[in-house]
Amino acid sequence: MKNLKHIWFIALKDLKIFTKDRAAVFFFIGFPFLFIILFSFLLGGVGSEDERMELHMVTLEAAGGLSHQIIGAMETMDKSQLGPGAPKMVWDRDYDEARRAVEDGELDGFIAFPADFTQALMTGSGTQLEVFADAGNVNARAALNGLAGAISSQIGTHQVIINSSVALMVEGGVIPADTASINTAVQQIMNELFAAGAAGAEASYVTFRTEKVGEVEAENPANFVIPGYLVMFVFFAAAVTAETLVRERQNHTLERLLATSVRRESILGGVFTGTALRGLIQIVIFWVVGILAFNVDLGLSPLAVIILSILMVIMSSAFAVMLATLARTQRSAGSLATITGLLLAPLGGCWWPFFLYPDWLQTIARITPHAWATSGFNKLMVFGADFSSAVPNMLALLGFAAVFGAVAVWRFRTSAA
Amino acid sequence: MAEEFLVVKDLHKSFNEFKAVNGVSFSIEKGEIFGLLGPNGAGKTTTIRMLSTVLGADSGDATIGGHSIRRDAEAVRRIIGVCPQDLALYEDLSALDNMVFFGRMAGLNGDEARAQAMTNLELMGLEDRARGKVAKFSGGMKRRINLAIALMGNPQLLFLDEPTVGIDPQSRNHIYENILGLQKKGMTILYTTHYMEEADRLCQRVAIMDGGQIITLDTPYKLKSQIGSPEQVTMEDVFLKLTGRSLRD
Incomplete structure (x- = not known):
């Protein structure tokens, strides 16, 4: 002591x-x-904080169209809930304004849904998403292309499900074989599918995760x-x-x-x-x-x-x-x-x-x-x-x-x- | 017969081939001021370092208050105080901090250490500089603090190794008075100095060392009598006669 x-x-x-x-x-x-x-x-x-990538989306469709449902489901409402590396999804309301922002260098790029998006899907005539990006920003372009590809792929899957379901329903006599009934059924299934996606249902049976391998630089020096x-x-x-x-x-x-x-x-x-x-x-x-x-x-x-x-x-x-x-x-x-x-x-x-x-x-x-x-x-x-x-x-x-x-x-x- | 408080028996210490202390024996009575004189390199400081248990002896022994410096060094340390030849102070601390610290090291509790520090500072005439930084003190004030620290813990035997070196006559006189005051309180003191008049004035007995050995030991009066009339001869005369006039390092 x-x-x-x-x-x-x-x-x-x-x-x-x-x-x-x-x-x-x-x-x-x-x-x-x-x-x-x-x-x-x-x-x-x-x-400086690590800047999260932002992916912007715009739709030319009138309110109530499927594109509104898709963007609404994807839009980031609370940034703090995003996982590490996940991009922030932003819904830009005005196409022309978004385009000007890209041209002025204020925005890296965006994805635009066409005005006939829902109609094209329902009629099966096919449609096209527009990726408008700054040519010099390779990363943003690649990310927007990837997102557009993912959306079209997901919609393509949904389309197959809808078509098959409607065909079965007609064949089984669940709905009449007239255009109006088929359109109604297509609309209903489509709404249910996107509603399920928005509610967080698993949209894909195969998922993936990213794992960093090897020694990489720290985010904050x-x-x-x-x-x-x-x-x-x-x-x-x-x-x-x-x-x-x-x-x-x-x-x-x-x-x-x-x-x-x-x-x-x-x-x-x-x-x-x-x-x-x-x-x-x-x-x-x-x-x-x-x-x-x-x-x-x-x-x-x-x-x-x-x-x-x-x-x-x-x-x-x-x-x-x-x-x-x-x-x-x-x-x-x-x-x-x-x-x-x-x-x-x-x-x-x-x-x-x-x-x-x-x-x-x-x-x-x-x-x-x-x-x-x-x-x-x-x-x-x-x-x-x-x-x-x-x-x-x-x-x-x-x-x-x-x-x-x-x-x-x-x-x-x-x-x- | 007075009680012998310090008894030194045939103490030896060598540094490589050099015999710093070569068979030193003497004793000091309780309450005595004993002078240990000698030219530079005579072995005085080495003797004090061995007696204060800082340095181990090669052979021989000494007892202080009945405790052997070789077998019971810790008991010895509890009853001694050392005022080293060089200033041993923390210059960045205040006088009070220095004294309280060494008081705590000597086993005092906080209150005791502070009270004793103030008493000793008062004794040295430094009570109004208690909180002053030692680095800003004059040489004389530092010497007095150096001595005051040695008194912390109320030692029974005080080793004073040239405590007045390099200071003005006022400070030196103040220290003399304090030493005599301590003796009156019963403290035993072993004193080394190069100032012969100090030894003459303060010490009851004096031993003169040279070449690691004690060449003479007696009262100043008897030592002076050996070479002439004690009223006319000084201790310096005795010292020079015994140790010679050749320069020492």
């Missing part, structure tokens, strides 16, 4: 000294965000920029505090502490705890600002992201204490911190997304704790992995922390005096 108290007092003392140094506070907290803003901008734009810089700055800031212990030695306060009833391990524990507390403050600020200002998505398992962040702090603090026991002067501690911080960060995927590295470089990078941390964050926040996927990364960080801690304790025991 006494040792824990000593650890806590030393940690609080270090925190107090840290807060007195405004430049250090800016370096720990403000400076990283300058990097994040810059790199988020460079890698995709700050604060902050999802990999912020974790990268979090790893870099938490590690770098911790490493820089290696000077704390060296300063204690040079300022002779370490000797004074050693002459009190404080155990050597408690001194080390206090420096570690102080560094870790600073790191925890850093990650809280990183994630809160990241979520509120950069729209960062913590993925399917925010708990895994939090645990990974905490382990990153623990590992960095253990590294800092080890560095402090290895360095003899403040200058050498500072130099070692800068060198390790700046060498390991790019290698470990802090500056550029780790998943873009070639395989051989990813393999080499695994010797750094940074790589385990950034690849863990990428799994969780970019590729939608669950908690279990990040466990190897957590264990690796724990392993690094244990090794650094063991070296620190051994060195401190043999060199403190």
